[in-house]
Amino acid sequence: MMSEIDTQGLAEKPRRILLVDNEACSLEYLKACLKKVDCAYDTACNNREAKDIISRASASSFHCIITNCDIAEENTIELIEWIKNVDETLSTVIIADPREKEFGTDTLRKGASDYLEKPVPPKLIAEVVNRLCNLTKQQRSFRVSHFAVSELANLQSNFCQSKKIPGTKGLDLFYLPKHELGGDFLDIVPISPTCYAITCADVSGHDLKAAYISSYFQGMARGMLQKGAALHEVIESINHILLKEWNSLETSQKGCVNFSLAAAFTLIDTETGSAEIYNCGFPAPILVDKDGVTYFWEDGSQPLGWFEEGIFSHSSYLLKDINYIIMHTDGHSDLADSLDIHPMSLAYWLLNLETKQEHYEITSLATDDILLANVNLNKNEEGFFPIFQQKLTQLDIPRIDTVQSEWERSLIFALPQEEIEPRMNDILLCCREITLNALKHGCTDAEGSFCDVTFSYQKASNILSAWIDDHGPGFEFNKQEVLAEMGTMLIQKSHISLGLITVSGLSDDIQNIRNGSCTRMNFKLGHTNL
Numbered sequence: 083m084m085s086e087i088d089t090q091g092l093a094e095k096p097r098r099i100l101l102v103d104n105e106a107c108s109l110e111y112l113k114a115c116l117k118k119v120d121c122a123y124d125t126a127c128n129n130r131e132a133k134d135i136i137s138r139a140s141a142s143s144f145h146c147i148i149t150n151c152d153i154a155e156e157n158t159i160e161l162i163e164w165i166k167n168v169d170e171t172l173s174t175v176i177i178a179d180p181r182e183k184e185f186g187t188d189t190l191r192k193g194a195s196d197y198l199e200k201p202v203p204p205k206l207i208a209e210v211v212n213r214l215c216n217l218t219k220q221q222r223s224f225r226v227s228h229f230a231v232s233e234l235a236n237l238q239s240n241f242c243q244s245k246k247i248p249g250t251k252g253l254d255l256f257y258l259p260k261h262e263l264g265g266d267f268l269d270i271v272p273i274s275p276t277c278y279a280i281t282c283a284d285v286s287g288h289d290l291k292a293a294y295i296s297s298y299f300q301g302m303a304r305g306m307l308q309k310g311a312a313l314h315e316v317i318e319s320i321n322h323i324l325l326k327e328w329n330s331l332e333t334s335q336k337g338c339v340n341f342s343l344a345a346a347f348t349l350i351d352t353e354t355g356s357a358e359i360y361n362c363g364f365p366a367p368i369l370v371d372k373d374g375v376t377y378f379w380e381d382g383s384q385p386l387g388w389f390e391e392g393i394f395s396h397s398s399y400l401l402k403d404i405n406y407i408i409m410h411t412d413g414h415s416d417l418a419d420s421l422d423i424h425p426m427s428l429a430y431w432l433l434n435l436e437t438k439q440e441h442y443e444i445t446s447l448a449t450d451d452i453l454l455a456n457v458n459l460n461k462n463e464e465g466f467f468p469i470f471q472q473k474l475t476q477l478d479i480p481r482i483d484t485v486q487s488e489w490e491r492s493l494i495f496a497l498p499q500e501e502i503e504p505r506m507n508d509i510l511l512c513c514r515e516i517t518l519n520a521l522k523h524g525c526t527d528a529e530g531s532f533c534d535v536t537f538s539y540q541k542a543s544n545i546l547s548a549w550i551d552d553h554g555p556g557f558e559f560n561k562q563e564v565l566a567e568m569g570t571m572l573i574q575k576s577h578i579s580l581g582l583i584t585v586s587g588l589s590d591d592i593q594n595i596r597n598g599s600c601t602r603m604n605f606k607l608g609h610t611n612l
Contacts, residue, residue, distance in 0.1 A: 096120070096121060096122050097119075097120065097121040097122070097145040097146070097215045098121060098122045098123065098124070098143055098144050098145055099116060099119075099121050099122070099123040099124070099144070099145065099146050099147070099148060099211060099215075100123070100124050100125075100126065100132060100135060100136065100144050100146075100147045100148070101113070101123055101124070101125045101126070101148050101149075102125075102126045102127075102128075102129070102131075102132045102147065102148065102149035102150065102161070103125075103127070103149070103150040104127050104128055104150070105150070108150060109125050112148060112207065113125075114204065115202075115204040115207040115208060116207070116208070116211065118204070118208045119208050119211050119212060121145070121211070121215070124139075124144075129157065129158075129160070129161045129164075132147075132149070132161060133161075133164060136165070136168065137168075141165070141168045141169035141172050142169060142172075142222070144172060145172075145173070145214075145215040145218045145219070146172075146173050146174070146175065146211055146214045146215050146218060147165060147172065147173070147174040147175070148174075148175050148177065148207075148211070149161060149162075149174065149175075149176060149177070150177050150178075158176060158185075158189060159188060159189055159192050162174055162176075162189055162192050162193050162194050163192055163193065165193075166192075166193040170193075170221075170225075171218055171221035171222045171225055172218055173195040173196075173214035173215070173217050173218045173221075174193070174194050174195050174196075174214075175194065175195060175196040175197070175198060175210055175211075175214060176189045176194050176196070176197045176198070177198050177199075177200060177202055178197065178198075178199065178200065179199070179200055180199045180200065183199075186199070195214050195217060196210055196213075196214060198210065252458050253270075253455060253456070253457055253458070254433045254455070254456040254458065255268065255433075255453075255454065255455050255456075256432040256433055256435070256452065256453075256454040257452070257453050257454075258441075258445055258448070258451070258452045259293075259451045259452075260413070260448060260449070260450055260451050261289060264292065264293060264296070264451035264453075265284060265285030265286065265289075265292030265293060265295065265296045265451060266283070266284050266285070266296070266411045266413070266451040266452070266453035267281075267282075267283055267285075267296045267297075267300045267453070268280070268281065268282045268283075268409075268453060268455050269281045269300050269303065269304055271303075271304050271307045271308060273307065273349070276351060276352045276353035277349065277350070277351045277352070277353070278349075278350055279307050279313065279347065279348065279349050279350075280346075280347075280348040280349075280350065280409075280455075280457070281300070281303050281304075281345060281346075281347055281348075282345065282346045282348075282364065282367075282409040282411075282453065282455060283296070283299070283300070283343055283344065283345035283346075283364070284343070284344045284345070284364065284411040284412065284413075284451070284453070285299075285341060285342075285343055286341055286342045286343075286344075291341075292341075295328070295341055295343075299320055299343060302316075302319070302320065302323075303316050303320065303347075306319065313347045313349055313358070313360055313396070314360065314394060314396070316347065317345075317347060317360055317362060317386065317394050318394070320343060320386050321386040321387060321390075321394075322390075324341060324342065324343065324386055324387030325387060325389075325390050328340075328341055328387070329341060329387055340387070341387060342363070342385040342386060342387035342388060343362070343385060343386040343387055344362060344363035344364045344385040344386075344411075344412075345362050345363075345364055345385075345386065346359060346360070346361050346362070346364040346367050346409055347359065347360040347362070348367065348407070348409075350401070350407075350457070352459075355400060355401045355402055356398060356399065356400055356401060357398070357399050357401055357407070358396055358397070358398050358399075359379055359396060359397055359399075360383075360394050360395070360396045361379065361382030361383065361395075361396075361397075362382065362383055362384065362385055362386050362394060363382065363383070363384050363385030363386070363388075364382065364385075364409075364411075365409075365410055365411065365412055365414075365415060366378040366379050366382065367379045367407060367408065367409045368406075368407070368408040368409075368426075368468075369399065369401075369404050369406070369407055370404065370405055370406035370407075370408060370465070370466075370467070370468055370538075371403045371404055371405060371465075372403060372405045372460070372465045372466065373465070373466050373538065373547065373549070373602075374465065374466030374467060374468045374469075374536065374537075374538020374539070374540075374547060374549075375468075375536055375538070375549060376426070376468045376471050376536065379397060379399070382395065383395050401459055404459055405458065405459055405460045405465035405466075406456055406457065406458060406459065406465065406467070407456075407457040407459065408426075408429065408454075408455070408456050408457075409454075409455045409457075410425070410429065410452075410453065410454045410455070411450070411451060411452065411453045411454075412450065413448055413449070413450030413451045413452040413453070414428065414429065414432075414452045414453070414454050416448070416449060416450055417444075417445070417447060417448045417449075417452065420447055420449075421444070421447070421495070422491060423491050423492045423495045423496075424469070424470045424471070424472075424488070424492040426467075426468040426469055426470060426471060426492075426496075427469050427470055427491075427492035427493070427495050427496040428495070428496075429454055429456070430467050430468075430469055430496045430497075430539065431495060431496050432445075432452075432454055433454065433456055434541075463542075464540060464541065464542045465540070466538035466539060466540045466545075466547055467538060467539055467540070467541075468536060468537070468538045469492060469493060469496050469497070469537045469538060469539050469546075470488075470489060470492045470493065470535070470536065470537040471534070471535070471536045471537075472485075472488070472534075472535050473532045473533070473534055473535075474517065474521060474532060474533045474534075474535060475521070475525060475531065475532050475533070476521050476522070476525050476526070476527055476531075478521065479518065479521050479522065482514060482517070482518060485517070485535075486510055486513075486514055489509075489510065489513065489535075489537065490506065490510060492537075493506070493509070493537060493546070494506070496539070497539060497546070497607070500608070501544060501607040501608045502546070502607055504607070504608060504609055505546070505605050505606075505607050505608075505609070508588040508589065508605060509546065509548065509605050511584065511588060512548070512584065512585040512588050512589050512603055512605075513535070513548050513550065513603070515584055515585060516548075516550045516585060516601050516603070517533065517535055517550050520533045520550050520551075520552035520554075520599075520601075521533050521552070524552025524553075524554040524556070524599055525552050525554065526554075531553075531554075532552075532553070533550060533551065533552045533553075534549065534550070534551045534552075534553070535548075535549070535550055536548070536549040536551075537549075543606075544606060544607045544608060545590075545604050545605065545606055545607070546604070546605045546607055547602060547603070547604050547605075548602070548603045548604075548605070549600065549601070549602050550600070550601045551599065551600040551601075552599050552600075553599065553600075554599045555596075555597065555599060556596050556597025556598040556599035556600075585601075585603060589603040589604060589605055590604050590605055590606045591603070591604040592604075
């Protein structure tokens with residue numbers, strides 16, 4: 083336990099050695115060798131006696147164990163494993179006959195710190211004992227530091243996870259530092275009963291220094307906001323401190339590394355249904371409407387700590403039709419890129435994990451801290467969550483097979499295999515058909531002409547929704563008439579008729595919006611529609 087490590091493992095005290103040997107002459111020889119070492123020692127004639135001594139005195143009171151593997155009918159490896167189980171920091175050295183080299187190698191694999199062949203000169207024993215006692219001390223010091231860092235990491239994680247937002251359905255959060263501690267943080271500060279500020283930030287680096295700076299500026303921002311400071315005042319103050327104190331010429335000359343802070347500061351008023359955001363070098367926050375269609379809050383400025391006279395632009399948005407606000411640090415998007423999937427596919431998967439064991443194999447590939455937050459603004463019902471979103475132009479028509487593969491990878495990654503696989507062929511065929519139609523007939527080769535493809539999922543209904551929007555004028559047609567004439571030559575010549583017939587049969591529902599320039603298809607997962 084931590085108290086035992088602190089008070090016994092690291093306390094300055096005479097070094098204490100345990101000698102284990104069943105031969106009296108060998109024990110006397112070892113005692114004589116240790117006279118040249120500043121230490122106390124205990125002796126044991128066998129493994130059982132050694133265990134009793136260690137148990138009574140506590141393993142942390144010893145600095146080194148020396149044992150002879152020639153003890154009759156004793157299992158030296160079993161003793162080493164027992165010692166490592168009791169105190170993994172306690173160093174052990176094995177003395178063995180030269181003919182037992184293979185056995186000596188086995189003891190090293192099982193956790194022994196060193197292996198010496200008989201006969202052992204007194205000087206060598208003294209050198210090895212000094213070295214291993216120092217090793218034990220170093221390992222115990224490291225264990226205390228590691229334990230303290232782990233406790234701080236738990237505190238940091240719990241502080242993030244405990245956030246609640248009044249007037250909303252809640253906050254979904256995934257937080258994973260690259261190491262025990264990280265520089266990413268999220269904080270929520272109530273401003274009034276209906277207004278609160280959300281700070282989501284990423285300090286450069288992902289080590290103890292980044293964690294310290296993260297805590298410093300998190301506390302600074304919270305304190306200023308609670309005292310009534312406006313968001314732009316908080317931002318200007320943090321930027322000033324980073325430049326004038328943390329990143330000054332004087333600190334740079336002392337070898338200190340310059341730091342920057344990328345952050346999104348969001349002020350949400352649930353009474354007016356509005357939001358105001360300052361984006362300082364942070365990945366664009368994502369607004370998601372009830373249908374799962376995404377809008378990126380692109381306006382922003384440079385990270386804090388870059389320029390003294392920074393112009394920190396902000397945007398305002400009405401949240402009437404918005405279900406979610408999603409914020410994430412770049413560690414999340416970097417991991418999605420390495421997995422070759424869409425960031426929203428990874429976001430849905432991470433936010434819906436039930437256990438940490440599920441994500442370890444995937445998140446172990448991350449090269450940076452990951453902080454992912456989803457503010458659920460709708461208290462009444464679950465909306466559609468985006469899984470995939472992209473913009474395509476006519477130049478993408480020749481690579482439609484690649485585009486289709488991108489859809490498939492992201493959908494398979496995010497959604498349960500038993501739910502998505504029975505409908506995958508239906509989904510890909512329908513979306514490919516409608517997307518090609520949109521690119522060929524809805525888009526033009528003019529700059530700025532594009533087609534949006536969006537997949538979103540509602541867990542409660544188990545429905546995947548696909549949106550294809552070419553933003554064009556569309557054209558007048560009657561869906562029912564087209565379907566009724568499917569056997570005529572007119573249909574065969576119509577550029578939308580065959581596609582409409584296909585998707586109408588394979589999707590569970592299809593809606594044509596704005597004269598067909600936007601098509602929405604719904605697929606009930608878990609079964610085939612054939």
